[in-house]
Amino acid sequence: MYKQKNVVLNHWLPPFPMVRRGRFLCSETSKFFNQKQTPTHRPIKQVTKSNFSDSLSQLKTQISGSDFVAVSLQKTGSYSSPWHRILPFDTAEIAYLKAKYAAERFQILQFAVCPFSIRADANHYKLIAHPFNFHLFPRDELKLGMPCYSFSCQPSYIASMAKEDFDFNVCIYDGISYLSRAQETAAKHLTGNPVSSNYAVQPSTTRSVADNVFVERIKSRVRNWISACKRSDMRSEDALVSSLRRLILGGEEYGSRPSLNIDVCSERQVQLVFEMVKSHYSNVVPLAITSKGGGTQFVRVVLTSSQEDRELLKKELRNMEEEQSRRLCGFREVIDFISASQKPIVAHNLLNVFHADFTFIHSKFLYPLPPTMDEFTSSLHSAFPDILDVNHLMKEISPLTKYSSLPAATSYLKRNFFAPIKMVIPQKGSMEESKNHGHGVVRISELFAKLCFILRILPQAEYHNPDGPSLKRYTNVFSPDSNNFQDSDEADDISIWTNNPMKISINNLVFLWGFRSGTSAGKLKNLLSKSHNLLSEDHAFDVRLVDNSCAVIVFWKDGLSEWFLDAIDSGDGLRELAAEGMMAAGYDTYKRICESEILGVDLADSLAEFDRISEAHTKEPQEVYWNSDLMINFDDL
Template structure:
């Protein structure tokens, strides 16, 4: 991609330095947009049989996505609100943002987790693509999930306003305490409210304020008054109330939540005081804890359709990092996700509505095919500052945006339209057999080799290599797989050649159990063999039958979970 074009299509790079400004802009763009595309740059992805496979049901695919979400860390999340206009030609207006995030434990509570996995190949590719690791680590935006925030609020107590209660009768000791506090605060305040007109230098002024106990709260002068009870807090508040309206007292709690001091802040004017009070109220609500999650909350409250590629991996990652720990099963996850994002669209399922596109393996392949085979005139505007080159993550989100716009034009999809189900071939899990021990034979070799071992392999079946140790056999005729597994479990003499070759097999229930147990660190053959001995032959007829979508990726269909 040429430099001028890259600059013109650059997203706004967002770190913690310009995060507040970017959030304000994003809020206004969300209000006017039709959809929001998202993409994430992570430290790795599942490999071999741990990635989603054509033989996976929704449940086993979710368990694999859960593993990835809990193992790897997002370092960039690109968010792109966009508008589609049905003009001639069609118009696409996009507002891409690329947020740099990092799991920094700002509250010293061990949240978020410091540990995550990195794949060296991913990091090498990121480095070659110009990924700025220094920006991510030092200026990346921190975050807490909703559950972590709830925990943090129980453990972290920030300075806060406390109402002044009606004055009660006080003892002599209370009167002396309040008089001393009042005198100390008045003397301190005088140094700021009535500064010495004589220019005696900053050193003398600084020493004077140091002796008086002066500090700063943000950019404003402050003084801290130690207290040992709520009663003393009330006495300090009464003393401040009798001195001046330009003072604001904040109660400072300890780690247990009990008051340990009252911080008195000096404000320079009525306007400055009002601004300070507004800042205190705002900080006490959300901003101190949310970090990047403020963006997730904005997307959620906007109720705009979320467009992504490989939605299951992206949505499990977002749920894990910004909402709550992932539930143990797919149904609970979808119900929980629906409370955050009610409308999620996977572009890989949209392009499968166009027959010839069903074999496209990635976004770029789908875009290239559309450009060659379909004429979709469209004006594209990227309404952001093109101040830097395009990173891989923002390339991805812009490709998702462009691809969705073209598919929407072809399929006549609007924000309120319901999508048709993927028309991929449906296969029952009862028709699948997992086979291992074939000593590295290729798919073609297995197809020609197996029929010589038993007549059951003369029937029509497909072979899919899942990893270097295991393959899946998908039989066309119902009952064939079950018959084979029963003969294997009974050690039928008709399978002597099969056994003598060292071949072993198991049904889908064994694979399902491997995924549920999380035996991810073994080769698939090793994991299946360890579990298959525990699954008795008598349970074969009791296995839960499910459907898989052969040669199709998994779709997040929230409509199936409307009754949650």
């Protein structure tokens, strides 16, 4: 009945009959498939800068009422050169470093979000989805040099987006800008915004004489200013007298309320002003005004007319701060709300390092990417505690095949399994919106629901089913072959070929460059076999081209790689290869190139440049000739 006869499903058997090649197993199944299938109109809410505020409030409501949140990205690229891709022989750490390199150079132009819930009905699953597609552009709206000045584009990605009728004008002119959390913190120091009365007042300490003098002087000044404000309210004054009074007292208007600016020289004086105002004047609200360079420039005290007016002022200040923060973070408010909701994130190939889109999310919206993968996973987990990759659920029913695209995974399920899913999208939209981008996130939600149906997983609001199969086992899986990279005991064992489980130590790999352009892997292997008796043995080594300039040699015998490196470096035993200009390096050199981010267009150029730099650093320093006759004796001066 099944193609995958070697897959043991036992208790994973689906609760309803399965279908294979159109042969139905019961009348109910036949009824379901014989129904007329019409194209489903799936409106995707297209969000730009003009409708961002309204859409944001709708999205927050939908996330709060949903059980999961699916995400999907549209980027300007993922690599600049063939060898920049995540290759089969890359360790987890190198794969992360390459993903980091790409995330720091390319941009996200679309971010699709789909809050959804799944309910189990009588004989099918019901999927309730609310898809949104956000158009983004990293515009420096605040003229602060953030989020960036430039980014890279991969031609194949841009061409693919153009074929899908991607509207670049909408993206550039009406795309939503954003700042990461780290950039927002830096921007607040540069823009100099009031910090209202939420200034952190430290516990009172013993005051010095200078502190007491300063406090008494400020107290007297504030008292006289309040008295003058009350006297001016009791009798009418002409404009000239009122202006002179404000000039002498140093008062200003904060909106419709009187205010007074108090100069301070240190954060200690800011502390003293706040303590004095809060302890002696209940109708005065102190505000710390920061300078563009950071730190407090002065303290502004605002006089209110009543307790109600005081609460109204505080509310106005909170709204002003929220509006300023919203203006700074832009689209990142969506990311912050998803993170705060603690809802499980559902994605496709986002945690697999071969498609590490979460490095983009971390780099653009959270903080700069850390240097190691352990730090990255820890930081990512703090923002998104539960992440589900549908690709790992696919491994449960098809362990021997990797589905790098959603259509391939969906097609496989459609051919081999019966998974009736009823999709409901409550929001309405025009026919034009249904043609736009963002459908990937809907497909992810649908694929996730089908996999849950096949694997007999009942996704509830509590996220796991204690009496049956649990989604927890598929959460935060960072590799298709293991539960976590950092948990692997064989960190130095890597694959050589895609879809081949065979492992080999990184010490048995050698990178070779300097051969003639256009040389195939077969010709290069034949040339190496004839160069020495040790290499002429059957199955002694294998060769694969990394790019047009460099090849990787796999030695099947331990110790042969070390001999090869020494021989080609000294020319002893491999003189013909050395004479032709061929050079070789071990895996450690390749690793250090990725760590140093010297990622040139060709791997050969990067290896040669790294060797040149290493030689320059290892050269012995030049001798210094010391002449005691030229030494100056300060006692003789």
